[in-house]
Amino acid sequence: MIVCPNCQHHNHKQATHCAQCGQPLADAVHCVCPSCGALNPIDGQFCQRCLTDLTVPVAQAPTVPRPEPTPEPPKVDSGKKESAPQAQKPKTPERPARRKRRDCKDRSAQREIAPLPDPAEGREPKGLEGGLAELGGDPLAGVTDVLPLETAVALPHRGAPPSELRSEHEEQEDAHLFSSLASEPAPLTAAAQQVLPPLRSKLPRWLKLVLSLLLLLAAGVPSLSPGWLPGPLTPSADTSKLLSVLSSLGSDAQILVAFEYGPDHAAELDPVAERILEQLADQGVQIHLLSTEPAGLGLAQRMLHGSDSLQMGLDDEQIQVLGLLPGREIGIRTLMRSVEGAFRLQTVASGPHGTDLTHTPTRISGFDHVILVGDDSRILRAWIEQAPSTLHPLAVVTAQVYPALVPYKASGQLSTLTQGPTAAIELQASTSRQITPLGATDGLAALFVVVLCVAILANVLPTKSNNTR
Amino acid sequence: MRRIVIAAVAVIAGLLVCLSMLLPSPWLGRVSDMLLEGTLILAAFALLLGLLNILRTHTRAVFQGPRRGQSILLIVALLLTLAIGLLFPQSAANAWVFDHVYLPIQASLGALLAFVALQAAYRAFRLRTVDAAILLVSSLIMLFLQIPATAALWPRLGSVRDWMLAVPVAAGVRGLLLGIALGTMATALRILLAVDRPYTGEE
Amino acid sequence: MLVGIQNLFAAIPATYLHSVGTWLAAILTLLVLSYIVGYMPLYRLAGHLFIGVSSGYAAGLAWHTVLWPRLQLLIVDPAQYWTYGLFFALGLLLLTRGIGPLSGLADLPMALLFGVGAALALVGAAMGTLVPQVGVAITSLAPSSFGGGATGWALAIDAALLLIGTLLVFASFHHTQATEDRPAPGLRLLSRAGIVGRKILLVAIGALFSGALISFYTVLAGRIQFLISDWGAAIAGMRF
Numbered sequence: 001m002i003v004c005p006n007c008q009h010h011n012h013k014q015a016t017h018c019a020q021c022g023q024p025l026a027d028a029v030h031c032v033c034p035s036c037g038a039l040n041p042i043d044g045q046f047c048q049r050c051l052t053d054l055t056v057p058v059a060q061a062p063t064v065p066r067p068e069p070t071p072e073p074p075k076v077d078s079g080k081k082e083s084a085p086q087a088q089k090p091k092t093p094e095r096p097a098r099r100k101r102r103d104c105k106d107r108s109a110q111r112e113i114a115p116l117p118d119p120a121e122g123r124e125p126k127g128l129e130g131g132l133a134e135l136g137g138d139p140l141a142g143v144t145d146v147l148p149l150e151t152a153v154a155l156p157h158r159g160a161p162p163s164e165l166r167s168e169h170e171e172q173e174d175a176h177l178f179s180s181l182a183s184e185p186a187p188l189t190a191a192a193q194q195v196l197p198p199l200r201s202k203l204p205r206w207l208k209l210v211l212s213l214l215l216l217l218a219a220g221v222p223s224l225s226p227g228w229l230p231g232p233l234t235p236s237a238d239t240s241k242l243l244s245v246l247s248s249l250g251s252d253a254q255i256l257v258a259f260e261y262g263p264d265h266a267a268e269l270d271p272v273a274e275r276i277l278e279q280l281a282d283q284g285v286q287i288h289l290l291s292t293e294p295a296g297l298g299l300a301q302r303m304l305h306g307s308d309s310l311q312m313g314l315d316d317e318q319i320q321v322l323g324l325l326p327g328r329e330i331g332i333r334t335l336m337r338s339v340e341g342a343f344r345l346q347t348v349a350s351g352p353h354g355t356d357l358t359h360t361p362t363r364i365s366g367f368d369h370v371i372l373v374g375d376d377s378r379i380l381r382a383w384i385e386q387a388p389s390t391l392h393p394l395a396v397v398t399a400q401v402y403p404a405l406v407p408y409k410a411s412g413q414l415s416t417l418t419q420g421p422t423a424a425i426e427l428q429a430s431t432s433r434q435i436t437p438l439g440a441t442d443g444l445a446a447l448f449v450v451v452l453c454v455a456i457l458a459n460v461l462p463t464k465s466n467n468t469r
Numbered sequence: 470m471r472r473i474v475i476a477a478v479a480v481i482a483g484l485l486v487c488l489s490m491l492l493p494s495p496w497l498g499r500v501s502d503m504l505l506e507g508t509l510i511l512a513a514f515a516l517l518l519g520l521l522n523i524l525r526t527h528t529r530a531v532f533q534g535p536r537r538g539q540s541i542l543l544i545v546a547l548l549l550t551l552a553i554g555l556l557f558p559q560s561a562a563n564a565w566v567f568d569h570v571y572l573p574i575q576a577s578l579g580a581l582l583a584f585v586a587l588q589a590a591y592r593a594f595r596l597r598t599v600d601a602a603i604l605l606v607s608s609l610i611m612l613f614l615q616i617p618a619t620a621a622l623w624p625r626l627g628s629v630r631d632w633m634l635a636v637p638v639a640a641g642v643r644g645l646l647l648g649i650a651l652g653t654m655a656t657a658l659r660i661l662l663a664v665d666r667p668y669t670g671e672e
Numbered sequence: 673m674l675v676g677i678q679n680l681f682a683a684i685p686a687t688y689l690h691s692v693g694t695w696l697a698a699i700l701t702l703l704v705l706s707y708i709v710g711y712m713p714l715y716r717l718a719g720h721l722f723i724g725v726s727s728g729y730a731a732g733l734a735w736h737t738v739l740w741p742r743l744q745l746l747i748v749d750p751a752q753y754w755t756y757g758l759f760f761a762l763g764l765l766l767l768t769r770g771i772g773p774l775s776g777l778a779d780l781p782m783a784l785l786f787g788v789g790a791a792l793a794l795v796g797a798a799m800g801t802l803v804p805q806v807g808v809a810i811t812s813l814a815p816s817s818f819g820g821g822a823t824g825w826a827l828a829i830d831a832a833l834l835l836i837g838t839l840l841v842f843a844s845f846h847h848t849q850a851t852e853d854r855p856a857p858g859l860r861l862l863s864r865a866g867i868v869g870r871k872i873l874l875v876a877i878g879a880l881f882s883g884a885l886i887s888f889y890t891v892l893a894g895r896i897q898f899l900i901s902d903w904g905a906a907i908a909g910m911r912f
Contacts, residue, residue, distance in 0.1 A: 222893045229621075264582075298733075301564065334502075381801070475780055507758070511766060517734060550727075583885075640837025
């Protein structure tokens, strides 16, 4: 029995046109097993369910009557066909090519097939709803991977999208997929390839190269442009407060600076960190550096002994590296309880450059200020959560993390919150020191132009269908 | 019996630390300090464990895997860096390895994320739903407002940016932070009540 | 011998080391960026090198800044620092994780790590995020508490919007749906509120995403600048 792709009427295997609607059956992809009624590929030899030879002509194949249409739920109705089954309106082929398999609810009533699988049995493909939600256009697909917060914990579960995001098309996809699983005992991998659509549409290679080229061009702007666009006229409130706090410190002040960023954000935060350390060193402040990450400690040591990429080496008599605090919350909490307990300073009393560490405060309250320079919201949150309520760190963070910490600034848990790239530009504008912040004004403007082009291209270029069946 | 003892250790240690943070008891403070410093030592050993696991995996790959050249390179680099770090910890050699090997590779890996993010933006910015439109408009507006030149050319845009960050963005992020905090507390409670026991091996 | 090796390294001219280092950094940068064109072998090579160097570097730091000072104290005064001996022994047990039959020995130190870590996370999340954020969200909405006048009204409206927005975002995390058997008008209201909350959440995610773009772009610009200026200078220097 050949299933008509238009009205799903079951026709004889030798039929060339549908007996009900007149649609040519050349495009049919499914046939019905005369023995068990299971759907099989049109060119299959044996029924996948009962192994009946489909090529043997059946003398009297039962004509399965089309049942009365079940009352359609409101959201399924979209003006498509599903009119009275008795009407045999020859459908003219003015509509575009329809999907081959539709409305399995009726078919399930007209043949004996296995009942739909119990989800508890685990046959329901996991992540299917999430995948189909992406077909329906979940804008969070692909974006959440680059966000700083633990979106898996906090974001709405993508397996349960709001009902208005699901279309009739997806409802029918779901129905057919369940029916397919019930009636076609295909191998698991084959079923997965047929049933599960690719979760993300793959971008064409040429498009990826175009996007990459645009981004590379924009990334070259800070290095090559002479600075067409103006910078900020006045520093922001937080940057001003940071500057005033630093300027007000005396030569006997003790400052703790936590380098909580890695080399992957060194380009963004090194200029600001270097600028802050220079300012503090100029005022004769004792600076103590530490990190909860090995890479951060490496960057701190780089500040101490100087580096090719830094503007200048710093005077190591006022700056010492305390050490590493592994374990994130464990290390930070140990530090908050006792600085001496965290670093065992008596065994490192003579630092690597012969400095005297005996004047390092033994408790966190002994420091005048704590400055956090970070790129990871989890580590910065750990600092804020483990710090006592009397400690209000000054935070300099990347643009990625900045919005995620705004509520902590609003609640007063952070004294200041500045953003690396713009803070560097503002510091350059407000002081006489020369620093070369990357991502300068021209570069960010170029980035905006590129992202705008991407947004336009995304909506202008035709999208490739995700249906790979 | 063994599992009960191990679970009891986790629960008791956790409860002692919890209580020390909530109750101002000198005895609890000393016990908590001992536990904290002890787990700091264990966290450092965990770093060494990671190194051992990498060595074990790639040593096996050298003898069995198809990409033994890369595994050999990894092992040689690891042993060389470890030797320099142990024998000459504060030396110029250690700094040289960090500045000219570690930093460039990790910085370049971070730079690759720009391409990934742009491709994600291409997918996310397709205007199929209202949600996608909101994401697109919000991203473009915030990107535009964070260009320093916009505040220089139109000072009012700086106030708009500050308002956007202080009200709608802060509302969303605060909801996220509260959700994360509740999730963290639930997970931590499950460990402290021995409902979840991730510290045991395969069960 | 160690002193000899150190002297050998110190004898190498700094400019030569700088040149070699710049070339090496440039080559490694290009190896990683070859991922863009889809050529994976070079990228994998750089990736393996990075894993080796980063693991070795982290282990060296962990030893010198955490373990070695405490080991020294234990050796010098074991009576006072006996707890270090206990935790060093537990640490050695931890290293057996992954060695098949001995893997169970690591359960005890892992239990300590997880127990203490969970306690810190619990109290930190409660006292460090939950209480302060709820406290600042639930604030007086009277304009007079913000200074009065037009500014006070504006700030009061902002505070109200912030509170409502936070509640709506919270509602969007709710997934229980009403069914025909369980009609629950409250749940329907919650679902509607959650839909609005999701829109607000998307505004926040848009801001986070734009910040992420800026960050990643800045890093890429840094690499490009290194290739153009530092490596370019090294290439130019070679011509002499």
